[in-house]
Amino acid sequence: MAATTQILREVLVELKGVTVRPPPVEGGRAVEGVDWQLARGEWWVVGGGTWSGKSDLLATMAGLVPPEAGAYFLFGRNVEVLDEDELVRQRLRVGLVFENGGRLFHHLTVSENVALALGYHRNLDAAAAATASAEVLELLGLTHMADALPSRIGRPSRQRAALARALALKPEVLLLDNPLGGLDWRQTAWWIELLAVLAAGHPFLDGQPLTIAVAVDDFCPWRSEGGQFAMIKEGRWQALGGRDTLDATREPALRELMAAG
Amino acid sequence: MEAREATTQLLRNVQTIMEAPLPRGYLNYTGRMLLRFLLTAQGLGAFALITLGVAVTKFNVASHVMRPMIRSEISRAGVRLLPVVLFIGAALGFVIIGQTVAFLQQIGAQEYLGKVMVTVVVRELGPLAAALLVLARVGTATVIELGNRRAHGEVEALEALGIDPVHYLVVPRMIGMAAGIFSLTMYLIIAAVISGYVFAFIQDVPILPADYFRQLAGALMWEDFALLALKTVGFGVVISIVSCYQGLAQPLRLEEVSFATTRAVLHSVVACVLLDAMFILVYLVM
Numbered sequence: 001m002a003a004t005t006q007i008l009r010e011v012l013v014e015l016k017g018v019t020v021r022p023p024p025v026e027g028g029r030a031v032e033g034v035d036w037q038l039a040r041g042e043w044w045v046v047g048g049g050t051w052s053g054k055s056d057l058l059a060t061m062a063g064l065v066p067p068e069a070g071a072y073f074l075f076g077r078n079v080e081v082l083d084e085d086e087l088v089r090q091r092l093r094v095g096l097v098f099e100n101g102g103r104l105f106h107h108l109t110v111s112e113n114v115a116l117a118l119g120y121h122r123n124l125d126a127a128a129a130a131t132a133s134a135e136v137l138e139l140l141g142l143t144h145m146a147d148a149l150p151s152r153i154g155r156p157s158r159q160r161a162a163l164a165r166a167l168a169l170k171p172e173v174l175l176l177d178n179p180l181g182g183l184d185w186r187q188t189a190w191w192i193e194l195l196a197v198l199a200a201g202h203p204f205l206d207g208q209p210l211t212i213a214v215a216v217d218d219f220c221p222w223r224s225e226g227g228q229f230a231m232i233k234e235g236r237w238q239a240l241g242g243r244d245t246l247d248a249t250r251e252p253a254l255r256e257l258m259a260a261g
Numbered sequence: 262m263e264a265r266e267a268t269t270q271l272l273r274n275v276q277t278i279m280e281a282p283l284p285r286g287y288l289n290y291t292g293r294m295l296l297r298f299l300l301t302a303q304g305l306g307a308f309a310l311i312t313l314g315v316a317v318t319k320f321n322v323a324s325h326v327m328r329p330m331i332r333s334e335i336s337r338a339g340v341r342l343l344p345v346v347l348f349i350g351a352a353l354g355f356v357i358i359g360q361t362v363a364f365l366q367q368i369g370a371q372e373y374l375g376k377v378m379v380t381v382v383v384r385e386l387g388p389l390a391a392a393l394l395v396l397a398r399v400g401t402a403t404v405i406e407l408g409n410r411r412a413h414g415e416v417e418a419l420e421a422l423g424i425d426p427v428h429y430l431v432v433p434r435m436i437g438m439a440a441g442i443f444s445l446t447m448y449l450i451i452a453a454v455i456s457g458y459v460f461a462f463i464q465d466v467p468i469l470p471a472d473y474f475r476q477l478a479g480a481l482m483w484e485d486f487a488l489l490a491l492k493t494v495g496f497g498v499v500i501s502i503v504s505c506y507q508g509l510a511q512p513l514r515l516e517e518v519s520f521a522t523t524r525a526v527l528h529s530v531v532a533c534v535l536l537d538a539m540f541i542l543v544y545l546v547m
């Protein structure tokens with residue numbers, strides 16, 4: 001039975017013995033020995049302390065930064081042998097939400113931020129791209145601030161706009177870098193609820209379940225929804241398993257991540 | 262006795278200093294400068310090739326997004342600078358004719374007025390003045406703008422959306438600055454030529470407008486038009502590449518943006534002068 005389940009798992013992103021480049025800060029260290037398979041419909045939560053390399057791990061997963069060592073497969077294809085156009089095509093199937101306000105383009109409005117990728121990849125003019133992005137803005141409750149510049153809206157709304165921008169192209173995999181950082185409990189509940197709906201298959205994504213990987217510095221809000229857990233400890237990748245394992249473990253570093261909230 | 266010993270010691274010290282090898286600091290400094298120049302030239306060359314490659318291979322990609330951006334950049338580096346360019350052109354005409362007319366009258370060579378205008382304004386000062394103006398008004402702003410975007414991680418955000426930053430950020434600026442400098446140079450030359458004649462007229466130089474323009478036309482060769490176009494487009498490409506390279510092509514922190522801007526100005530001026538020198542060689546051969 002277990003073997004059948006293994007066969008049925010459709011691995012979308014795979015890292016084999018990967019070493020992730022260290023963050024560009026004093027004392028930032030590389031994450032080594034990452035063996036991670038992200039299969040369709042899974043929801044992974046990866047914990048780690050500040051500058052532990054979580055963001056760099058997600059950037060590597062999204063195909064933005066090549067790994068220092070090891071093999072990286074995106075939708076079953078070794079990224080090393082892909083040409084640039086093919087890599088971009090595969091990368092568009094992965095959405096990435098950056099932390100700290102999502103790195104929105106500050107000179108574009110919320111609507112233009114969301115519409116940019118749609119317009120660029122589908123060659124739509126500004127009006128057509130804005131119309132196409134209206135659905136995702138509505139889904140995330142951003143319609144009333146569509147014409148506002150990112151500097152004129154609050155941090156929670158910026159984070160939502162970043163999610164809208166990542167969802168605009170209807171990705172199959174969504175990577176989120178500490179999306180709940182600095183949000184209150186209401187916003188936190190909204191995010192968890194929305195991600196759960198997306199993971200289950202929302203009509204916006206044509207009913208397809210969204211595969212999710214979240215990098216966090218606090219496991220607590222994610223315990224109820226996350227399916228698989230992992231952590232980065234002293235520069236090493238460590239898969240933890242499901243919720244049951246999470247509750248049972250006595251790992252001190254993990255207990256710290258559980259108590260962070 | 263003590264005085265003689267002191268003098269001897271002093272002479273000995275001077276001799277020691279004279280015989281000592283060049284202080285290591287000078288060599289280090291020169292070596293470092295040379296190395297930095299070579300590395301910058303290499304980086305700029307690679308960035309220029311990448312940009313030109315992207316401009317050609319992605320010529321029709323996302324045309325509905327890119328064309329409005331190119332129009333906007335042409336407006337920024339061209340149309341909006343038109344008033345100041347006309348002012349500088351007029352001033353240039355006054356200055357050149359003002360300086361040369363008295364001299365030409367002394368030696369009875371008023372018929373060379375047009376030749377002077379063509380040699381000085383059309384071939385040299387016109388393109389250079391327009392280029393420096395675009396560098397000051399648009400090139401510096403480009404470094405700050407792109408440097409801020411780079412420092413805020415927007416370039417990585419573009420890549421995450423599958424958008425090539427060189428295509429989206431650099432190519433429109435390159436086309437805008439090249440077209441801008443080319444067009445502005447034309448207007449600057451026209452303004453200088455007209456204001457030059459006005460000044461000559463005020464100075465009572467006995468030359469009719471028809472004769473003045475005939476002199477200009479006679480002094481111009483067809484190569485002038487071709488080289489003028491090449492030179493102005495070259496200046497635009499050089500300034501845009503240097504500005505974008507300094508703002509975009511390397512990781513920047515916010516506090517480094519101002520240094521990148523001054524570096525871009527310096528490198529752009531040096532690169533434009535070098536390019537100008539190449540064209541002077543061509544003119545000498547002509």
